[in-house]
Amino acid sequence: MTIAEPLPTVPEALRPWIAEVRTMSFSEPPEGTFVQLPDAVIKVVLRVTGEGRRDVLAVGPRVRAAYHEGKAHIECVELRLAPGTARPLLGVAAAGLVGRVVPLDDLPGGAARRFAREMRWLDPREALPRVAEVLPELLAEPADPARTALLRAAVEALSLRMDRAPAQVRDVARELAVSERQLRNLFTDGVGVSPKHYARIDRVRALAARAGSAGWSELAAATGYFDQSHMTTDFRALMGVPPRSFLTGRLPAVSPCQAVRGG
Known part of the structure; x- marks a missing residue:
């Protein structure tokens, strides 16, 4: 079984918005089944495939586990949002994302679309410093x-x-x-x-x-x-x-x- 590993720390500038950062990189398919545990956290994911496809996705809460075959030649960085971040960043209530995977620039929030443009061409392994610059500029304070x-x-x-x-x-x-x-x-x-x-x-x-x-x-x-x-x-x-x-x-x-x- 393969499960993504978290990075040890989140930059100080991101802590009001990001609870945890995880990265994955596979040059060959991981051994065994790739397990997605149930997860009550909303995530923003930058995913880059070996064919050059780049997706910036909002991944909603997952109420049951999912099991997939691992894929080769894929890199991801996963920003796990802190509670209460969905509406100011994504423009929707968190409940509207349960069980969904949505391109970030399809969401109604202007901040989401700008964030998607900033993230799309980043290297997943080196994305965090740029995210730490951009996100506080987009979201100065929670709405409430x-x-x-x-x-x-x-x-x-x-x-x-x-x-x-x-x-x-x-x-x-x-x-x-x-x-x-x-x-x-x-x-x-x-x-x-x-x-x-x-x-x-x-x-x-x-x-x-x-x-x-x-x-x-x-x-x-x-x-x-x-x-x-x-x-x-x-x-x-x-x-x-x-x-x-x-x-x-x-x-x-x-x-x-x-x-x-x-x-």
């Missing part, structure tokens, strides 16, 4: 800093960390002095999925990353599940196979990568 700060505090509280299990949605709403309905609305606009679904995806991603590092019952407890049966049900629903099958490489059939328009 208080709302964005509230959303990011909620995302942080619901995210799994090595030293703690994620909080419950009702407790996060109470701590932030908002109703659960207000919290759902914040997530719909700024993340794309509900708080409960965000936490569910985050737990399954953590399980996929830690599979094999401890016993299943221990991992279930560490990631906030009631028991191993609850963990297995959730994992199978999002990943398409139970945890043991994933760990041993017994994966669902591969499918083609999602096609996009544009050239």
Whole structure:
């Protein structure tokens, strides 16, 4: 199985907007299946193929895993947007991008189209310095800093960390002095999925990353599940196979990568 690796740091100038940067480069097809885990993050991706095709794409939240054959002669840089960045940069609510892959310059935001023009001809391996120059010029501040700060505090509280299990949605709403309905609305606009679904995806991603590092019952407890049966049900629903099958490489059939328009 092959999964993209994050870079160790994000430049200071990008941290209000970019949570993480990942790069991939394959001169030959990667061994095994290329796994796209469920992901509650919106990404901007510059993809360059060996034939010279260049795409700058907005990739929306993915609520279930996808499995593909690896491709040769492809380079990508993936900018994982911070919560609340979709509307000011892309011109759409995050919920409008769930399950979609869209050319960046097809989106309504003027900033998105300008960003696409800036990124298109960059070398993916050396794109970050130019992105760090351009993005702060396009987006000086979030449209509503208080709302964005509230959303990011909620995302942080619901995210799994090595030293703690994620909080419950009702407790996060109470701590932030908002109703659960207000919290759902914040997530719909700024993340794309509900708080409960965000936490569910985050737990399954953590399980996929830690599979094999401890016993299943221990991992279930560490990631906030009631028991191993609850963990297995959730994992199978999002990943398409139970945890043991994933760990041993017994994966669902591969499918083609999602096609996009544009050239």
